[in-house]
Amino acid sequence: MTAAWASLNGMTLLAILAMASISYGLRISGVFLAGRLNLKGRMRAAFDAIPPAVLTAVVAPTLFATGPAETVAGALTILAATRLPLIGTIAVGVVSVVLARAVFG
Amino acid sequence: MTSKTPLEEFKDGLSDLWPALVAAAPIALLFGTMAQSKGLSVLEVGLFSALVFAGGAQLAAIELWSTPVPLFALMASTFLINARYLLMSASFAPKVTHFSWPQRLISFHVFADENWALAERRARTQRIAFAYFGGMGLLFIINWTAFSVVGALVGPFLGDPRRFGADFAFIAIFIGLIAGLVATRSSFFVVLASAAGATLAYIALGTPWHVLIGALCGIAAAAIAHGDKP
Secondary structure (H helix, E strand, C coil): CCCHCCCCHHHHHHHHHHHHHHHHHHHHHHHHEEEEECCCCHHHHHHHHHHHCCCCHHHHHHHHHCHHHHHHHHHHHHHHCCCCCCCHHHHHHHHHHHHEEEEEE | CCCCCHHHHHHHHHHHHHHHHHHHHHHHHHHHHHHHCCCCCHHHHHHHHHCCHHHHHHHHHHHHHHCCCCCHHHHHHHHHHHCHHHHHHHHHHHHCCEEEHHHHHHHHHCCCCHHHHHHHHHCCCCCCHHHHHHHHHHHHEEEEEEEHHHHHHHHHHCCCHHHHHHHHHHHHHHHHHHHHCCHHHHHHHHHHHHHHHHHHHHHHHHHHHHHHHHHHHHHHHHHHHHHHHH
């Protein structure tokens, strides 16, 4: 029997390998694209918008469609993010969600 | 100009990278803890961090993780979040054409936001040595993988991470990263459009559709806000 710490699930491994291939593919393709990729205008703006658009899409349902505790904590965290470094924002988020969950149950 | 030995290049890398190593450690700990709470084993967490090695994509994947594993959503989310690497590596590759092919193939696996930004800055004044860039990458991936594994090991003793609000630390990191990216009025529109699209998609269709639909709404907003400027 395999120890629990070393267990490997087939689907989990497949997902990790798929994500690893995509990540490496994107990293190495710049080497081959260098000098050939010439994004301009609208395409460039759309490409540049990818990181904030994706990060926002991941967290929005937790903030706006989960419960009042998450919404309140989210508002405080957004406020913190405009004023504090990343580590401070994390601290505010964690503390405010624990308190908000205690209040809203 | 005197040329430096590989050891000196490596030490330069360490002195540039150390703040990023410290900042990444708690994020890796949380990744490991959360991944463990979603049922991943310690070995799986270690492989995850060493093979994927992308903080944002890994945090998003664990946020999306469920049983059965939503393979397509994980791949789509990873592609969208890591699409920036394409531009970053296209910008950096011309600065390391003196690397041998094995050196390039290795050093572009350990290519991340922080060591990339540091190397781009150094490239303005000096040649990038493999000992510098590869060394930083090696330190960064070991740091990330080791703290992920520690998170997976101590996770079971911490109990439900929700008690400590650890699940919300992900959300807070993402909010902090988004705030760092929102510098212009058009990026503010991107965030608004993406948040609205993702929330509506989540209510109407559920997970994982909110990621793709929200992201496309934000990307479309950027293209529209850009107008017909060159």
